[in-house]
Amino acid sequence: MGSLGRAMFYRPERQRVRELLSRDSRPKLLINGSEFPIFDLSMNGLSFLTPNGAGEWSLGKTIDLELLLHNEPIYHGTAHVARIEPGPRGARIGVGLMTGFLDLPEIRRRDDQKLLEEQLDNGATDQLAKVPAAFREKVSEFLHFYQYYRRALDFHERRFRAEGATDQDLLEFAQRAFEALCGPYYQLDREATAVARKYITDRETLVAAKEYTETVLAPLMLDIPFANRAYLKPLGYPGDYQVMRYYYNKSFEGDSVFAKVLHRIGIEHPLANGVCTRKDFIRELIGREHDRVLSERGDACEFRVAILGCGPAREVSEYVAERRNWPGTAIFTLIDQEEEALGVAFRACKREIGRFDSPAQLDLLNLSFVQMISEGVPLHDPESQDYVYCTGLFDYIKTRRAQGLICALYDLVAPGGLMSLGNAIGPPECWWTAEFLGDWTMIYRTRKEVEELGATLPDTAVREVVAEPGNAYFFLNVRKPKAG
DSSP states (O other), rough: OHHHHHHHHHOOEEEEHHSSOGGGGOOEEETEEEEOOEEETTTTTTEEEEETTTTTTOOTOOEEEEEETEEEEEEEEEEEEEOOOOOOSEEEEEEESSOOOOOOOHHHHHHHHHHHHHHHHHHHHHHHHHSOHHHHHHHHHHHHHHHHHHHHHHHHHHHHHHTOOOOOHHHHHHHHHHHEEEEEEEHHHHOOOOHHHHHHSSSHHHHHHHHHHHHTTGGGGGGGGHHHHHHOOOTSSSSSEEEEEEHHOOOOSSHHHHHHHHHHHHHHHHHHHHHHHHHHHHHHHHHHHHHHHHHHTTTTTTTEEEEEEEEHHHHHHHHHHOOOOOSEEEEEEEEEOOHHHHHHHHHHHHHHHHHOOOOEEHHHHEOOHHHHHHHHOOOOTTTEEEEEESSGGGGGOOOOHHHHHHHHHHHHHHEEEEEEEEESSOOSSSSSSIISSSSSOOOOOOOHHHHHHHSSSSHHHHHEEETTTTTSSSEEEOOOOOOO
């Protein structure tokens, strides 16, 4: 039975569509003739998203399934519903194939082959034709900026080294260059943002413009630590915990003076500065909520805080280091999809707790963002948290799905407690570098759009939208009424 038992529990690897296929593949899934967005694929099945919930789906239901790639059919057969995962908004439906199978390597090969045919047939000329001339002009200005200052700074670095310059001398040179170049760079970013906003009005133009920018500029940026991490995305997304640490440390990093200067320019970008000011904003709110709980419940109370998408949780370690001691116990629950991020946050917070023997406890929860969005947050009992906050997740989630997650988070807030949810302010003045050079796409929201995120909360919830001091991020602050 041993080998048979293993076979029964074997589950073919699943792959996200966006990771398996190219941008130009245009995958299309038809279920009983109606189109649904594909979530992932495996050898013997797939899953798709349905915005209308799980009502029309039942386990075992037989369906007709057709999958197209580059507008050409690659599979047609029957399948049965094997899994239903309801979420706050919509559902993810997993199906098992009843006929044939999906040969993922062959599907990828066909996608690559089709892409090659399109590239050879149409080539760079066709791509250029899709990119507005004004946009290409701004890319050319960025290219000149990088190449001009790389050449200049490399020349003077060699000269200074030949003259016996110390590391400190070179650091001072980098500081001088940073102060001279950051203003012109940010101005160029603002101008490019205005051009992109004016001329890029559809998805086809957007994709062409991003591919053009990545072709021309991205290879020149890979020796710059911040740009390398944000562009290559080793953890699968741009704003990971290491990028946050770059923002917080504000140091010159890189193997050359040029790399150091451009790294520093990247981490002093207005949005990057906003990450630092929002951290300080949240740290102050932790203190206020802690004081509120102590005044309401006395010195022996527990103060519970849940942090969704915690990253390095620098605000928590700084809060412990700043306050050091307090009556009762503070319990911080750190939630993130990356074990590495949780490890970094745990070590930093634990270090400060140990230094001052602070009465604090750390709980860790490794939960993917997909799970957070589709299933909510399985955290303790309802109304168990005095303060719930999330600084950097909602600017990646569309409004309807965000509203569902927000309602689930609100259920965790204790009576009288607070929930704070951050979102990048839109429209941003400097957006081009992140979107086109870093392939870092976010949903920038206006004050009204951030207010709309809380539209499905109970009428009794007290809501306000405030900008953090750096004026780069809005926060939707929601107070749950006290019991009785």
